[in-house]
Amino acid sequence: MAAESYPEDLKYHPEHDWARIEGDQATFGITWYAQDALGEVVFFEPPEVGATISKDSAYAEVESVKAVSDVYAPLSGEVTEVNEALADNPERINEDPYGEGWLVKVKLSDPSEADQLLDVDAYKNLLGSDS
Amino acid sequence: MESTTALRHTPLFDRHVTAGAKLVPFAGWEMPVQYEGVKEEHLAVRASCGVFDVSHMGEIQTEGPGAQALLQRLLSNDVSKLDVGDAQYSVLCKEGGGILDDLFTYRLGEDSYLTVTNAANHEKDLAWFERHAADFECTVGDRLESWAMLAVQGPDARGIVAGLAEAELPPRMRAERVPLAGDLDGVTALVCGTGYTGEDGVEILVEPGAAERLWDALVAAGAVPAGLAARDTLRTEVCFHLYGNDMDESRNPIEAGLGWCCKEDTGFIGAEAVAKARSEGTAEKLVPFAFTGPGIPRQGNQVLVGGEPAGEVTSGTFSPSLEKGIGMAYVRADAAEPGTEIEVDVRGKRRAARIESRPLYDPTKKES
Numbered sequence: 001m002a003a004e005s006y007p008e009d010l011k012y013h014p015e016h017d018w019a020r021i022e023g024d025q026a027t028f029g030i031t032w033y034a035q036d037a038l039g040e041v042v043f044f045e046p047p048e049v050g051a052t053i054s055k056d057s058a059y060a061e062v063e064s065v066k067a068v069s070d071v072y073a074p075l076s077g078e079v080t081e082v083n084e085a086l087a088d089n090p091e092r093i094n095e096d097p098y099g100e101g102w103l104v105k106v107k108l109s110d111p112s113e114a115d116q117l118l119d120v121d122a123y124k125n126l127l128g129s130d131s
Numbered sequence: 132m133e134s135t136t137a138l139r140h141t142p143l144f145d146r147h148v149t150a151g152a153k154l155v156p157f158a159g160w161e162m163p164v165q166y167e168g169v170k171e172e173h174l175a176v177r178a179s180c181g182v183f184d185v186s187h188m189g190e191i192q193t194e195g196p197g198a199q200a201l202l203q204r205l206l207s208n209d210v211s212k213l214d215v216g217d218a219q220y221s222v223l224c225k226e227g228g229g230i231l232d233d234l235f236t237y238r239l240g241e242d243s244y245l246t247v248t249n250a251a252n253h254e255k256d257l258a259w260f261e262r263h264a265a266d267f268e269c270t271v272g273d274r275l276e277s278w279a280m281l282a283v284q285g286p287d288a289r290g291i292v293a294g295l296a297e298a299e300l301p302p303r304m305r306a307e308r309v310p311l312a313g314d315l316d317g318v319t320a321l322v323c324g325t326g327y328t329g330e331d332g333v334e335i336l337v338e339p340g341a342a343e344r345l346w347d348a349l350v351a352a353g354a355v356p357a358g359l360a361a362r363d364t365l366r367t368e369v370c371f372h373l374y375g376n377d378m379d380e381s382r383n384p385i386e387a388g389l390g391w392c393c394k395e396d397t398g399f400i401g402a403e404a405v406a407k408a409r410s411e412g413t414a415e416k417l418v419p420f421a422f423t424g425p426g427i428p429r430q431g432n433q434v435l436v437g438g439e440p441a442g443e444v445t446s447g448t449f450s451p452s453l454e455k456g457i458g459m460a461y462v463r464a465d466a467a468e469p470g471t472e473i474e475v476d477v478r479g480k481r482r483a484a485r486i487e488s489r490p491l492y493d494p495t496k497k498e499s
Contacts, residue, residue, distance in 0.1 A: 001168075040168050042449045043427050043456075045480075061478075063427050065169040065449045066360045068478075087425075 001040075001094050004032050010098065011114055012123035013056075013074035018098065024111050026075055029102045030062065030093065033127055039064040041093040046082035046104065053079060053106065055113050060103060062093060075113050077106040141186035142279045142342040150356055157359060158251035160187040165358040172361035173451040176328055177494065180285035181357035182349045185334070186342065189253030190278050191246045191260055195269030198242050205263060206236060206246075207384060207405070209394040213238040218304045218325050221392050223256060224401025228383035228408060232256050233374055235325055237306040245274065245321075249374045263400075278321075279342035281335045283354055284365075288332035291352045292322070295345075300324070300333060311337075314344050327362060329369030329494045364448050367457060368492035370419045376430060377417055377445045377459055386413035386461070388489075415442060416467040418486045422456035422475070426482035433476040436466040444475060452492045456482070 010018040016034035020027040035041065043063040053059040058070035059079075082104050086092060093101035108114075118126065138161035147154060152163035163184065165172060175181050193202055202210045208221035215238050223231040232252040237245045248256045253275060260271045283292050293300055295315060301307040306323040321336040337345055350356060363373065372378055378387040383401075385393075385408035395402040395409070422428065428447030433440055442462030450457040462473070469488040474481040 039165065040170050042170070043425065045426075063449070065173075065364055065451065066164075068427075068429065 001036070002032060002096060004036070005098070006031065006120050006124060007098050008120045011074065011117035011119065013072060013117055014126055015056075015072040017072050017074045019074040019114070019117065021075075021108075021111070021114055024108045025080075026077070026106050026108055027102050028074060028104050028106060029097055030071060031123075032097050034069070035094050035097050035101075038062060038067060038069050041090045044083075044086040044090045044093065044103070046086070047079050049079050049082060051079045053077060055116075062090075071103065073106075074117055075106065075108055076110055077108040079104050080107050081105040139187070141184055142339040143184045143186060143346055146343060146346050147184065152356070152358060155359075158187060158249070160250060162187060163356070163358040164360045166356045169358070169360040169364060170451045172355060172357035173364050175355035176285045176330060176357055176361065176365055177452055178285070180283065180287040180291050180332075180354045181328075181361065182346065182354035183282040183284070183357050183359075183362055184280075184346070185282050185362075186279040186339075187250040188280055189248035189250060189256070190274035190336070191248060191257055192272040192274045193244045193246065193260065193264075193269055194272070195242055195267075197268030198244055201260075201264055201267040201269050201271075202236065202244055202246075203397050204267075204399060205260065206234065207389075207393040207399050207401070209397050210236070210244075211397075213244075215240060216301065216305050216307060218306050218323055222378075222384050222389055223259065224384065224399065224405065225380060226401055226404065228401045228404030229380040230374070230378045230382055230384060230387065230389075231259060231380060233372060233378070233389070235323075237321070237323060239306070239321075242269075247280075251375060276339070278336040279339045279345075281337070281342070281345060281349065282326055282328075282332065282362075283335060283349060284326045284328040284330045284332035286331060287353065288330065291349060291354055292333055292335065294352055295348050296322070303331070311341075311345070314348060315341060318344075320345070327371055328365040329371070329490060329492070330365075364451055367446050367448050367459070368450050368452055369490040369494065370459060372417075373446060382461075383408045383413070385409050386415055386417060388417045413464060415461040416464050417445070417459055417461050418467050418469075419459050419489055419491050420457070420473060420475075420484045420486050421450075421453065421491055422482055422484045424483045426475070426477050426480065427456040428458040428475045428477060428482070428484070434460045434462050435474040435476060435481065436462065436471065438474070441466050441473070447475075450492065456484070457491050462486070
């Protein structure tokens with residue numbers, strides 16, 4: 001499992017999801033905190049390519065041996081790609097949550113929604129008050 | 132309820148905290164659900180050896196000239212078949228056949244028996260034993276506080292425990308008092324050739340004051356601390372029942388697939404109802420199943436046969452050994468044959484599965 005980290009170039013959603021925003025495109029995943037709370041991921045149920053997903057709504061599921069967790073969309077848009085490698089290697093979400101463990105790529109319908117997300121300091125503060 | 136009630140701690144609680152275990156409320160106890168990770172712990176038990184703190188389980192001692200007669204009245208199995216040192220599995224039934232608990236009973240002496248209860252049922256079982264003991268020449272004693280219990284399981288378990296023992300370990304389904312060595316010199320354990328993982332191994336009962344030393348010695352000898360989550364995935368792979376999931380007071384032992392431990396001619400409480408269920412058959416049966424595609428079944432998921440509702444999942448998990456979703460479910464008796472293709476509705480998605488024979492994973496057939 002990876003060491004705890006929260007990259008500075010990402011935007012964070014309070015449900016422990018991250019977004020890497022590049023113009024009107026973004027990559028989504030779950031944070032180190034989320035994968036640690038869930039434990040070893042053994043199954044990722046992705047949305048379909050082309051699916052419309054809405055900010056703050058569940059768009060996928062990750063499962064550990066004993067638990068299921070919804071994954072919430074940090075931003076709204078249309079899914080353009082899902083991380084197919086996770087079908088055979090879901091543990092990549094634990095090993096590299098911000099890299100090979102990315103979940104989906106999305107064409108954003110309203111990039112200005114990003115203003116509502118947390119920066120790394122605000123997210124770390126949230127984690128601090130959580131625990 | 133558990134959040135407002137003080138949770139009980141086993142004698143090994145400090146060890147779990149030190150080991151960094153994730154602790155959860157379980158049947159009124161604060162217990163380690165996992166240490167390093169469920170999969171690693173599970174696979175360590177299958178490949179070498181794991182140690183579980185199961186001190187939350189209860190014990191009831193029944194003693195006296197009428198002890199056997201009382202147990203024969205309460206337990207579904209034939210208690211008269213037990214020689215001193217034998218272990219036996221049985222269920223405790225109500226008059227109507229509903230299952231109150233499933234239990235291991237050890238005959239410790241001529242007129243002395245120790246019965247291990249599930250933590251959630253201990254008080255209920257104890258009250259049931261006491262209520263019926265009045266008619267028999269015996270005493271019923273609560274021994275929950277008298278014993279710590281460690282399950283040491285896996286192909287290397289016996290070797291590891293043998294290294295701490297001054298005497299031979301009992302074979303499967305036997306229990307012996309075994310003096311321990313080294314740091315545990317002077318301590319005598321009750322070692323039982325039983326377990327809940329399908330692997331070879333033992334369950335060790337010791338005085339609570341010796342539990343930490345025994346834990347430390349086992350871990351130092353290579354036993355991997357394993358939590359309740361791995362205990363659950365291990366038992367599900369070999370289709371051992373979990374009380375509260377796979378049976379409860381609304382289920383009789385025949386539909387639960389436990390007819391093999393019911394000997395109705397002994398006249399145990401519930402025997403008539405069990406005999407009736409055995410001769411007439413039951414509407415549903417508990418069956419193991421495995422997913423043939425993606426997904427993980429969970430308790431409460433609906434089972435479909437031919438697209439129609441036909442039952443409900445009672446235990447469901449990802450199997451670390453088989454690397455797929457597995458579980459057990461009650462399904463309509465006419466759809467319960469191994470090989471039957473079924474679907475399981477997992478949060479709105481229908482997942483393909485097949486009813487299998489027991490066990491789903493056979494530890495005796497593993498490649499070495």
